[in-house]
Amino acid sequence: MHHWKPICLLEDIPPLGSRIVQRPSGGDIAIFRNAEDEVFALHDQCAHKNGPLSQGIVHGRKVTCPLHGWHFNLETGQALAPDVGSCATFAIKVEHGQVLLAV
Amino acid sequence: MKKQKLVLVGNGMAGVRTLEELLKLAPDLYDITVFGAEPYGNYNRILLSPVLAGEIALSEIILNDRDWYEKHGITLHTGKTVTQIDRANRRVVADDGTGADYDYLLLATGSTPFILPIPGSHLPGILGYRDIADTQAMLAAAQQYQHAVVIGGGLLGLEAANGLKLRGMDVTVVHLGPWLLERQLDAAAGQMLQTSLESKGLKFLLQTQTEALIAGKSGRVAAVQLQGGLQIPAELVVMATGIRPETTLAQAAGLHCQRGVVVNDAMQTDDPHIYAVGECVNHRGIAYGLVAPLFEQAKVAANHLAGQRTSSYTGSVTSTKLKVTGIDLFSAGQFMGGEGTEEIVLNDPHGGRYKKLVLQEGRLVGSVLYGDVGDGPWYFQLLKEERNIQELRDRLIWGPSSGAQAQQPGQNSAATLADSAEVCGCNGVCKGTIVQAIQEQGLASLDEVKKHTKAASSCGSCSGLVEQILAATLGDNYTPTAQRHKPLCACTEHSHQSVRQAILAHHLTRKEAVFDALSWKTPNGCDKCRPAINYYLLSSFPHEAQDDPQSRFINERAHANIQKDGTYSVVPRMWGGLTNPAELRAIADAAEKYRVPTVKVTGGQRIDLLGIRKEDLPAIWADLNAAGMVSGHAYGKSIRTVKTCVGAEHCRFGTQLAMDMGIQLEKMLFDMYAPHKVKLAVSGCPRNCAEAGIKDVGVIGVDSGYELYIGGNGGIKTEVAQFLCKVRSDQEVMEYSGAFLQLYREEGWYLERTCHYLERVGMPYIQNKIVQDPEGRRAYYARLRDALKNAQDPWESSRAPRPIQQFIPIQLQA
Structure with missing residues (x-):
């Protein structure tokens, strides 16, 4: 079962932007907010060469890796064609302006 | 010998074309005076639609600027309407009292839009569509209001509707006829056109009469009332219900007029000292509204005014090549068919292709083409020659290349066209003339062909065919124009150029406004278009547009x-x-x-x-x-560095203070954002230790001043910078380099380095703007200084509390 943990306020993430969540166990999580105020959480490592996806440009429900321009679907973590690969996703939601991450 | 006096009333396409033809035949015969009611030189009225649609700028449609009049010694009165012709004393007088005597008078007063005589037709917000002022009024309305109604589904109406839709308005076309363009198309092609335009978001009410125009509270039009009482909202109404020859002046002078100024085959009115050409004319009972017949008339009138009196105008067979919103249409002759005619029809509505050929007694008498119009000139040629086509009949619908072998890839209708076939209907240019000009004068682009032959320079609908001829004539040496207009990214059909033009034309300052105005296909763009748009917004309106960090690459x-x-x-x-x-x-x-x-x-x-x-x-x-240091911008599409040698400060060969010059330049350009990175170098002598030859701007000191080079690049493909000019002082180095970089900032496409920009526009273009035009140069320089007047160190400003958040990770507690 999910244990929802409050992370930050929605307004702490810029629209079409992201923040990094550092875990004590290592392995950063990138949390994204799009223009419709949907939030997404992905392992902050591109499937290609481990680029920090949190630093990419967010558009629609996608993010572009800053290192070599791979595109990922924020919902599924799948790379978009022609590239092949995927990143781990995490459950995340917003309640009363509070962003909650499942850990 | 004293020159005779010629006065032209009407500074439009027909009148001025007559002068051009006359100057070719008899350059010194007349002292010429021109009166124009509009405050401009002669411009290409046909291209007002692309201006409305945001495809080209107003400045691009000028045919003859004021320098042209001056060069030919022509006195030009703009913004003056001639109100009186004193035939007894051979003198015209304008509304402000300006007068001019004539030996010969040429009337080219054109036409006026027909305004429906219905209640409310004079309310503010109701326009005809005729001139630059109408176009500007529509652009202004599109910024302010939402609903537009265009009355009339003819060519002009559809162009207005399309333009207003592209400018973000909700547009309905009200049309009395049974289908669109019923004078140019048959029902089937008209229906295909409507379906296609509906898919672009335009709305149509056919066979519908407009009863009245209703005013709102402000007094401006607010709604259109249709037959049956239905009202639809409209804060802008464009009347495109036809044109009437403008004969007010001729009639007042007692010239014979009958739906146009009546002329004979010499384009002469019933007063032998007065000629008339263009849309104001009635020749053998016909008033022409297309440009091709007007240009033919101009030739004849010029021949007579030049005293040769050898040619005569006997009327024109017209074909219509139309480009409505990117859909190609062609029609000619009796395309509706009729008694005693047969039809061959190819109908593929799903594939967007329709072809109809009308035959009578073994001859082609009419044709309608929709979608693929490449064979239009061939059919038109058959039609004009009245050739017997019986033996071609079974292949006729497939076009001229049918009986031939399977086509080579890339081969097209242009290759099979006869040299005598007319390509540009507006200017009467046939294929042979174009091929000859390409070969003899080494032409390589559509623009050059336009300039040298006038083909494709009026309505532009034959541009595609001219490009095919270029491709067929030049082979591998040809680069299609389309490559220069490719879409910015998959989110849009618009090119870099048209996005920037839309931003300037509508004064857009936010990315959301760009997405709306140009109907972006994605909700918030992508990693390709967002940074480009952010750049275009900031460079167009440096103190108004807000930077959007989320549209910038992480660096x-x-x-x-x-x-x-x-x-x-x-x-x-x-x-x-x-x-x-x-x-x-x-x-x-x-x-x-x-x-x-x-x-x-x-x-x-x-x-x-x-x-x-x-x-x-x-x-x-x-x-x-x-410690007093600021960001080096080593990461940005911006000014990077100004590299210098030690210069005359230390070097025994140095002629100029290279370090000092470099520092001045770098301080001037600090924090300058650009389409791509920008690097400069200053060397103190031609030994060029700072490697100025591979920089975007290279400055090389010589004894008498500095040599300036531009467009160098040390990247993937090394490009040697090209010589721009020589200047004397430090101040001039700043002004010329700054002006060039501002030109690049204003015209370069996002991610286009200066070497690619230079390759695209050519060195003469840049020298014209920066070297030969001191006033223009100073204006570019001033705009650069203005854009950079609030330059900030991004390190310092990014340390403010709010933006700093992005640098702090959130800690997840165990």
């Missing part, structure tokens, strides 16, 4: 260069490549404090600190700022 958001492991590199600016012990000490301290693993000297004469964690960036900036 420009973090003011540092991301490395393969996700760490960043930090490069403090060293003006002109100079530093001092205090700065070096601060850099050394910072490198130790933040445990910088790699310290490297860069190619741009400064020091790179590599391997810094993102969360340490604000702190290291603070330390470097405290």
Whole structure:
């Protein structure tokens, strides 16, 4: 079962932007907010060469890796064609302006 | 001998074309005076629609600027309407009292839009569609209001509707006829056109009469009332219900008029001293509204005015090649068929293709083409020659290349066209003339063909065919224009050029406004278009548009260069490549404090600190700022460095103070955002130790001043910078370099380096703007200075509380 943990306020993430969540166990999580105020959480490592996806440009429900321009679907973590690969996703939601991450 | 006096009333396409033809035949025969009611030189009225649609700028449709009149000694009165012709004394008088005597008078007063005589037709917000002022009024309305109604589904109406839709308005076309363009198309083609336009968001009410125009509270039109009482909202109404020859002046002077000024085959009115051409004319009972017949009339009138009196105008067979909103249409002759005619029809509505040929007694008498109009000129030729086509009949519908062998890839209808076939109907240019001009004058682009032959220079609908002829004639040496107009990215059909033009034309200052105005296909663009749009907004309106950090690549958001492991590199600016012990000490301290693993000297004469964690960036900036250093912008589509040699300050060969010049330039350009990175170099002598030959702007000191070079590049493909000009003073180096960089900032496409921009527009274009036009140069320079007047160190401004958030990770507690 999910244990929802409050992370930050929605307004702490810029629209079409992201923040990094550092875990004590290592392995950063990138949390994204799009223009419709949907939030997404992905392992902050591109499937290609481990680029920090949190630093990419967010558009629609996608993010572009800053290192070599791979595109990922924020919902599924799948790379978009022609590239092949995927990143781990995490459950995340917003309640009363509070962003909650499942850990 | 004293010259005779010729006065032209009407500064439009027909009148001025007559003068052009006359000047070719008899350059010194007349003292010429021109009166125009509009406040401009002669412009191409046909291209007002692309201006409305945002495809081209107003400045691009000028045919003859004021210099042309001056060069030919023509007196031009603009903004003056001639109100009286005194035939007894051979004198005309304008509304402001300006007068001119004539030996010969040429009337080319054109036509006026027909305004429906219905209640409310004179309310504010109701326009005809005729001139620049109408176009500007529509553009202004599109910015302010939402609903437009166009009355009339003819060519002009559809162009207005399409333009207003592209400008973001909700547009309904009300049309009395049974289908669109019923004078140019048959029902089937008209229906295909409607379906296609509906898919672009235009709405149509056919066979519908307009009863009245209803005013709103402000007094401006607010709604259109249709037959049956239905009202639809409209804060802008464009009446495109036809044109009437403008004969007010001729009638007042007692000239014989009957739906147009009546002329004979010499284009002469019933007063032998007065000629008339263009849309104001009635010739053998016909008033022409297309440009091709008007140009034929112009030729004849010029022949007679030149005293040769050898040619005569006997009327024109017209074909219509139309480009409505990117859909190609062609019609000619009796395309509706009728008694005693047969039809061959190819109908593929799903594939967007329709062809109808009308035959009578073994001859082609009419044709309608929709979608693929490449064979239009061939059919038109058959039609005009009245050739017997019985033996072609079974292949006729497939076009001229049918009986031939399977086509080679890339081969097309242009290759099979006879040299005598007319390509440009407006200007009467046939294929042979174009091929000859391409071969003899070495033409390589559509623009050059337009300039030399006039083909495709009026309505432009034959541009595609001219390109095919270019391709067929030049073979591999040809680059299609389309490549220069490719879409910015998959989110849109618009090119870099048209996006920038739309931003300027509508004064857009936010990315959302761009997405709306140009009907972006994605909700918020992508990683390709967003940075480009952000650049175009900021460079167009530097003090109005807000920077959008989320539309910038991470390097420009973090003011540092991301490395393969996700760490960043930090490069403090060293003006002109100079530093001092205090700065070096601060850099050394910072490198130790933040445990910088790699310290490297860069190619741009400064020091790179590599391997810094993102969360340490604000702190290291603070330390470097405290020592008086600022960001080196080593990460941006912006000014990078000005590399210098030691110059006359130290070098025994130096002729100029290269370090000092470099520092001045770098300070002037600090924080300059550009389509791509920009690098400069200043060398103190032609030995060129600063390698100015591979920089975007290279400055080389010589004894008498400086040589300026532009468009160099040391990247993937080395490009040697080209000589721009020589200047004398430091101040001129600043002004010329600054003006060129501003030109590049205004015209370069996002991610286009100066070498590619230079390749695209050509050196003569840049020299014209920067070297030959001092006033223009100073204006570019002033705009650069203005854009940079609030330049800020991004390190310092990014340390403010709000933006700093992005640098701080959120800690997840165990």
